[in-house]
Each structure stands twice: as structure tokens, then as C-alpha cells.
Amino acid sequence: xxIRTEGLGRDFLVGPRLRRRRVxxxxxxxxxxxxxxxxxxxxxxGAGKSTTIKMLTGVLVPSAGRAQVCGLDxxxxxRALARRIGVVFGQRSQLWWDLPLAESFALxxxxxxxxxxxxxxxxxxxxxxxxxAGFLDTPVRQLSLGQRMRGEVTAALLHSPxxxxxxxxxxxxxxxxxxxxxxxxxxxxxxxxxxxxLTTHDLPDVERLCRRVVVIDRGRVxxxxxxxxxxxxxxxxxxxxxxxAEPAPPLLGLPGVxxxxxxxxxxxxxxxxxxxxxxxxxxxxxxxxxxxVGVDExxxxxxxxxxxxxxxxx
Amino acid sequence: MRPSVAWGNVLAPYPQxxxxxxxxxxxxxxxxxxxxxxNVVFGLLRAAVLTAVLAERPVVAGYxxxxxxxxxxxxxxLLNVVLLWGDTELSRRVRTGDVVVDLGRPWDLQAAMLATDxxxxxxxxxxxxxxxxxxxxxxxxxxxxEQPATWAxxxxxxxxxxVVSFGIRFLLNASAFWLxxxxxxxxxxxxxxxxxxxxVVPLAWFPQWAQAVLAWTPFPALFQTPITVxxxxxxxxxxxxxxxxxxxxxxAVGRAVLHRGSRRLVVQGG
Numbered sequence: 219x220x221i222r223t224e225g226l227g228r229d230f231l232v233g234p235r236l237r238r239r240r241v242x243x244x245x246x247x248x249x250x251x252x253x254x255x256x257x258x259x260x261x262x263x264g265a266g267k268s269t270t271i272k273m274l275t276g277v278l279v280p281s282a283g284r285a286q287v288c289g290l291d292x293x294x295x296x297r298a299l300a301r302r303i304g305v306v307f308g309q310r311s312q313l314w315w316d317l318p319l320a321e322s323f324a325l326x327x328x329x330x331x332x333x334x335x336x337x338x339x340x341x342x343x344x345x346x347x348x349x350x351a352g353f354l355d356t357p358v359r360q361l362s363l364g365q366r367m368r369g370e371v372t373a374a375l376l377h378s379p380x381x382x383x384x385x386x387x388x389x390x391x392x393x394x395x396x397x398x399x400x401x402x403x404x405x406x407x408x409x410x411x412x413x414x415x416l417t418t419h420d421l422p423d424v425e426r427l428c429r430r431v432v433v434i435d436r437g438r439v440x441x442x443x444x445x446x447x448x449x450x451x452x453x454x455x456x457x458x459x460x461x462x463a464e465p466a467p468p469l470l471g472l473p474g475v476x477x478x479x480x481x482x483x484x485x486x487x488x489x490x491x492x493x494x495x496x497x498x499x500x501x502x503x504x505x506x507x508x509x510x511v512g513v514d515e516x517x518x519x520x521x522x523x524x525x526x527x528x529x530x531x532x
Numbered sequence: 533m534r535p536s537v538a539w540g541n542v543l544a545p546y547p548q549x550x551x552x553x554x555x556x557x558x559x560x561x562x563x564x565x566x567x568x569x570x571n572v573v574f575g576l577l578r579a580a581v582l583t584a585v586l587a588e589r590p591v592v593a594g595y596x597x598x599x600x601x602x603x604x605x606x607x608x609x610l611l612n613v614v615l616l617w618g619d620t621e622l623s624r625r626v627r628t629g630d631v632v633v634d635l636g637r638p639w640d641l642q643a644a645m646l647a648t649d650x651x652x653x654x655x656x657x658x659x660x661x662x663x664x665x666x667x668x669x670x671x672x673x674x675x676x677x678e679q680p681a682t683w684a685x686x687x688x689x690x691x692x693x694x695v696v697s698f699g700i701r702f703l704l705n706a707s708a709f710w711l712x713x714x715x716x717x718x719x720x721x722x723x724x725x726x727x728x729x730x731x732v733v734p735l736a737w738f739p740q741w742a743q744a745v746l747a748w749t750p751f752p753a754l755f756q757t758p759i760t761v762x763x764x765x766x767x768x769x770x771x772x773x774x775x776x777x778x779x780x781x782x783x784a785v786g787r788a789v790l791h792r793g794s795r796r797l798v799v800q801g802g
Contacts, residue, residue, distance in 0.1 A: 277635045279795055300638040312633045316556040325552055328545035329639050357559065 220288055220381050220413050221251035221274060227282030227437070228269050243269040245437035246283070253380065256407045256414040258428035258445070262526050266437040267417040271385055274415075275305055288380055301330060304374030304412075308386035311366065312373055313358045319369050320354040323376060330377035337376060344372040347402050364395035371399065375406065382406075384416045388423055400426040421522060433525050441525055448521060455490040457514040458498055462487070463507035472501045488514075545639060546647040553651020564659045567612060571664050575608040579672060582733075593736040598675040599763050600734075605668025606759045607731050609661035613653050613690060614697045614754050616725050620718060621645075623708035626793075635794055642787055646698055653694045675763050682761065685768045689758040692775035696753040699782025706786065709793030730756025736765075750778035 226247040231238050244266040251257055261267050272278035273285055276292030276299055285292055288302045306312075313322040327337040345351055348368040353361060361369065367387065374382060384403070388396045404427055407414050416427060424431060424445070431448055433441040441448065455476055460469075465484035469475070474493035481488070491498055495513050502508060557564075582600040590596060595603065622645065625631040634641050668674060677683060704721055708714045726732045728751040735743055735756045746752055753775040761768045 272632065275632075275636050277632050277794075296635065297638045300636055305633075305636050307633065310630050310633050312637075314552060314556065316559045317552060321552065321555070325545065325548055328548040329637055329644075331545070 219250045219286075220253045220255075221249060221286075221415065223247055223249045223270075223274070223283060223285045225283035226270065226273060226280055226285050228266075228273060228278065229281045242437055244273070244280075247434060247437070247439055248283075249432060249439065249442070251413060251415065253413055254407075254410045255430060256428045257416065258424035258431045259415055259417045259434070260424065260431060260522060261417075261434040261440075263419075265435045267434060268385060269437075270434070271305075271383055271415075271417065275299070275303065275383060301377065302379055303381040303383060304377070304379035305383045306367075306370050306374045306385065306387050308367070308384075308389040311358070311370065313366065313369055315359045316357060318355045318357055319350070319361065322358060322369065323373060326373045326376050332377050336378070340376050340378065341372070344375060347405070348372060348398065363390055364392065364398075367391060367395070367399060368402075371402070375412070379412060381413045381415065384414065384418075386418055386420075387416070388418060388420050396420065396423070403427055433522070435526060449516070455492055456495065456516060458489045458491055458495060458502070459512045459514060460487050460489065460499075460502050460506075460508055461485065461510040463509045466506040469502060469505055472498060472505070474498055546643055549644055549647035550651040550654070553648035554655045555651070556648075557652045557655040558659075561659075564655075568660060568663055571608045571611065571660065572667055575605055575664055575668060578604045578608070579668070593734065594765060595734055595736065598673040599765075601668060601672040602675040602763055603734055603759050605665050605672075605674075606762055607755055608668075609664045610690065610693070610755055610758060611731070612660040613656040614693050615649075615653070615656070615701070616697065616729065616731065616754065617718075617722050619649075619701045620705065620714070622702065622705035623714040623718075626705075626708040627712050642702065642783070642790055645702065646695070646783075649698045650691075650694065657690075677762060677764055679764065682764055682768070685772065686758060686762045689761045689768070689772055689775060692772065692779050693754050693758050695779040696750050696775060696782060699779060699786055700750065700754075702786040703782065703789060706789045706793050709789075709796065725751070725754075728752075729754035730759070734759075750782060753778050 226244060226249075227242065228244045229240050229242050232241050233239050243264075247266070247270055259267055259270070269278065273280045274287050274292055276287075276296035279293050287299055290299045290302075292299055312326075313319065314325060317325075323337075323341055327334075327341075332340070345354065348371070350365070350368055350372070353365050356365075358366060358369065371384075371387065382403075387403075388399060391399065400423060403414065406412055407427065414427060416423060418424060429445055431441065431443065431445050432439060443451075462485050466487075467484065468478045468480050469487055469489060470478055472489065472491075474491045475489045475498070476492065477490040479488040479490075480486075489498065489502070499508075499511055502511075579601055582604060583597060586592060586595070586597050586600055592600075622631070625634060634644075637644075669676075677686070700721075704717055705714060707717050711717065728746055728749065730752055731754070735746060735752055738746070757771045757775055760766065761771060
């Protein structure tokens with residue numbers, strides 16, 4: 219196991235000195251991640267994702283439980299661990315703000331004592347895959363967010379880490395930049411050299427990169443399963459979206475329909491259904507004049523929404 | 533691709549960090565120029581004041597006009613090399629939580645910060661020390677060292693002054709691990725730092741009791757000691773020894789504080 223935690227927990231004291239309260243950010247996280255896996259670590263804001271990651275990387279001391287990453291105790295062996303993992307924080311930077319990007323990479327190589335030939339090979343590969351040749355000589359402070367994040371991911375991979383931890387890596391990126399990053403990370407993980415642990419609120423990140431999903435809420439693991447299994451177990455129904463030529467009352471009582479939502483004064487209706495879409499479309503067409511139809515597949519968003527709104531286990 | 537920085541496989545990253553510190557500060561040339569102009573203007577004011585004082589008596593506590601002028605211009609030049617004020621880097625990174633990145637690197641954070649600071653100081657020697665001193669030396673009576681060895685001793689003393697200053701700044705900033713907001717602490721240092729380090733007036737002009745107290749502190753090591761070495765007042769070696777002692781002590785205390793601080797760290801900002 220590359221990550222192994224047992225009952226990991228962390229409390230914080232919050233509030234003014236006299237009315238200080240103990241708040242549990244992470245209550246009980248038990249998690250095993252095998253080498254080569256790609257795990258999506260999900261949860262609403264404040265669920266304890268970042269706190270868990272800080273404990274896994276050794277910068278935060280747990281108040282309960284145990285963690286082992288790459289066979290090391292993260293807090294006591296933080297420096298040794300830092301050589302073997304890479305971390306990308308979407309909202310922070312590990313690059314030198316005033317220096318050209320290439321110099322940050324050189325410094326990063328020096329800090330990790332990467333042998334020069336290995337460094338060059340690794341860097342050339344990232345520069346090509348992430349299309350960075352055009353801005354290697356640009357000071358980091360002048361890069362766009364998309365360019366900088368490509369640099370951040372490269373810096374985190376230059377020392378060939380066994381584990382890459384990504385804390386909201388696509389936050390703030392446009393669609394094209396997100397897609398480029400996902401493609402790259404997916405390729406890196408597919409070669410089996412690096413294990414990915416990814417937190418994000420951007421569910422397409424998870425769909426593209428992760429086979430396994432761990433959902434935490436209120437500091438506890440709510441779900442830990444294969445993405446495909448979760449989809450089967452929790453995913454909702456498909457939805458037929460019909461645009462009508464003229465307003466109509468809710469289309470109730472059609473075969474297979476479990477829920478109807480009316481929008482635009484009855485001009486658009488969303489029918490959640492099970493079974494065959496063609497039969498349902500035909501049935502709708504008999505009831506009202508249809509201008510257009512579309513079918514929404516159950517998305518991971520729905521899945522996560524379902525999970526987040528379920529009451530926490532006692 | 534540009535040729536990357538050459539490094540040996542076994543060579544620690546610290547020389548590269550010195551270079552990076554130099555390069556980071558060298559990017560802000562206009563800021564350096566603006567600061568330089570301010571330094572020179574203040575130098576002129578201070579030179580005028582001290583000259584007026586010395587008009588009453590030709591020598592005050594061993595300083596004649598040339599020594600006082602030299603004291604002023606060296607102080608103005610050393611101000612940004614030693615960097616008494618304005619370093620809030622570490623406390624800012626603790627307060628915003630960016631320190632999580634620094635602690636997640638396989639380096640010695642204190643050594644890395646010292647290396648970067650030495651690079652910064654190296655740039656400041658070129659951009660902020662040499663020009664005001666050259667200006668002062670050309671425009672006023674100036675006291676050059678009489679012994680050639682003094683130049684080397686002054687260099688060593690300045691280097692140690694930077695390390696002592698780094699040690700003090702590191703401790704002030706590290707209080708952010710407990711306080712989060714260190715503006716009060718640093719503001720306090722801003723008020724007293726210049727006086728107790730001999731930047732404002734020579735410490736030799738202080739009352740005896742104040743000199744005796746300050747001799748037990750690291751503060752004279754910041755400005756008074758390198759200047760005293762340059763103008764060759766007394767034996768330089770005990771002075772350098774004292775600087776070395778304080779540099780070592782402050783770095784050791786800083787290490788202990790960083791260790792404790794990072795153990796109780798609460799990373800801010802998610």
C-alpha cells in the first residue's frame with residue numbers, strides 16, 4: 219500500500235480564547251491506496267479533504283490515528299517523504315515568482331537532487347506533452363493561470379514521485395486548459411509509474427482520471443468504491459428533456475416515468491424515467507406537440523449530490 | 533531549451549538558492565534605483581546633522597568628521613544589505629498557509645531561506661552598498677582603511693551582519709506560528725532596531741550604561757560592528773568573534789523555534 223491510514227483524525231481549536239471550541243475537521247479516515255491507483259477524493263467544502271492531505275504529506279500533525287505514506291511516517295519523516303511524493307496545490311505555488319519558469323525547474327531539480335540527465339529527460343517530456351516550450355523563459359509572475367498550472371504539475375513530477383497528490387489542480391482553469399491537464403495526468407498515471415490522489419469539485423476531473431472514488435463528509439469516509447460500481451448503485455435515472463411547441467400541463471402518468479419537472483411555463487419538461495427512451499418519446503408525442511427532445515445520462519454530479527445529501531452514518 | 537543550471541549530483545541545492553536569491557532581487561532594478569536615491573538623500577541629511585554636531589567639538593567619542601561621514605555612508609549602504617526592516621516573507625507565508633509548500637520540500641527550510649537571503653544581500657552589495665559609499669567618498673572627507681587586511685575583515689563582518697540580521701528576522705517572522713499577525717512585533721523592531729544596532733548614531737556616543745547593556749545583545753553586530761571594523765577602531769577579531777557567536781546562537785534558536793512552530797502549525801486557508 220502506498221497510503222495507509224487508520225482512524226486518522228484532527229481537531230482544531232477555534233473561536234475566541236475564552237469560548238474556544240474543539241472542532242473536529244477529520245474524525246475518522248481509514249484508507250488504503252495501492253501503488254498505481256488513481257483515487258478521487260471528494261467531499262463538500264469543509265469535509266476534511268485538505269486537512270487529510272496535509273496530514274498525509276506530513277505538514278499537519280494528526281490528533282488521532284495513524285498514517286503511513288510510501289512506508290514512512292509523514293510527520294517524523296517529512297523530508298524523506300518529500301523526496302518521494304509530489305504535491306500540487308491549485309491555490310498555491312511552488313514556483314519562484316520572479317524567475318523564469320525554466321529556473322524554477324532547475325531549482326526544483328537541485329532541491330530534489332535529481333541527476334542532471336534524468337532531469338533533462340523528464341523535463342523535455344513534460345515540456346513537449348504540456349506544450350510549454352513557448353514560455354519557459356517567461357518569469358512565473360507573467361504566466362497565465364493555465365500556463366502556471368502546467369508548470370506546477372511539471373515541477374511536482376520532475377523528481378519522479380511515487381505518489382502525486384493534487385489538491386484542486388484545475389480550479390480556475392478554462393475548459394481547454396482543464397482538458398489538457400487531465401489528458402496529461404491520465405497518460406502519466408496510465409504508465410503505472412505514479413499513483414494519483416486527487417481532490418476536486420470538478421467532477422469531470424474524476425470521470426477522466428479516477429477509477430476509484432472516496433467520498434468524505436464531516437471528516438468521515440462516506441463511500442469508498444470503484445466509480446463504475448458507484449454509478450450502478452447510486453446513479454439516478456436517465457432524464458428525457460422535451461421542448462414543447464406550446465405550454466402543456468405536467469406530462470404525468472407516462473410509462474416508466476418516475477418524476478416530472480416543469481420549466482418555462484410548461485414549455486420544457488424533464489421526465490426522469492427508467493426503460494426505453496424511444497417508447498417514451500413516442501408516448502410524449504401522442505400527448506403534446508414536441509419541438510425537440512434530448513436525453514441526459516445520469517452524471518457523476520447527480521451521484522455526488524445523492525451522496526452528499528444522505529445523512530451521515532451514526 | 534535554455535541550458536539549465538549545472539549542478540553536481542551530490543551538491544546540495546543551497547548554492548543554487550543563493551544564486552536564485554540574487555536573481556530574484558536583480559529583477560527589480562527600478563525599485564533598487566528608487567531605493568538608492570532615497571538612501572543617498574537620507575545620507576546627505578544625516579551627514580549634515582553629524583557634521584553640525586562635530587562643528588562644536590572636533591572629536592566626539594573618537595569620531596572626527598571623516599570617521600563620522602564614513603560611518604553615515606557605510607550605514608546608508610549597509611541598510612539594505614543587512615536588511616533591518618521589511619522582511620515579512622516567512623510570516624506572510626505562515627499567515628496565508630503558503631508555508632505548506634515550503635515545509636513539503638526535501639530541504640532544510642532555514643538553510644534554504646538563509647541561502648536565498650545571502651543571494652539577496654549579494655545583489656544589495658552591488659546595487660545598494662557600493663553606490664552610496666562611492667558617492668560619499670567622492671563628495672566628503674572619507675576615512676579609508678589603512679591596513680589592506682581591513683577590507684577582508686570588513687567583508688567577513690558584513691557577511692556575519694547579514695547572518696545575524698537573518699537570524700533576528702527569522703525569529704521575528706517565526707512568531708507568526710503562534711501569533712499569525714506579526715505586524716506588532718515587526719513594528720516594534722522597526723522602532724528600536726535602528727537605534728540599538730548603531731545605525732542612527734554611533735553606539736560610542738551612547739551613555740556608558742547603555743553601551744554596557746548593548747554589548748550583551750546581538751544588535752551592535754548588525755551595523756556598528758562592520759562600520760567599526762572598516763574605520764579601524766580597536767582590535768577587529770573580538771568583534772568578529774562576537775558576531776560569529778551571535779550568528780550561531782540566533783540560527784540555533786531559530787531552528788528550535790521553527791521545529792516547535794511547525795509541529796503546532798495550523799495551515800491557513802484550506
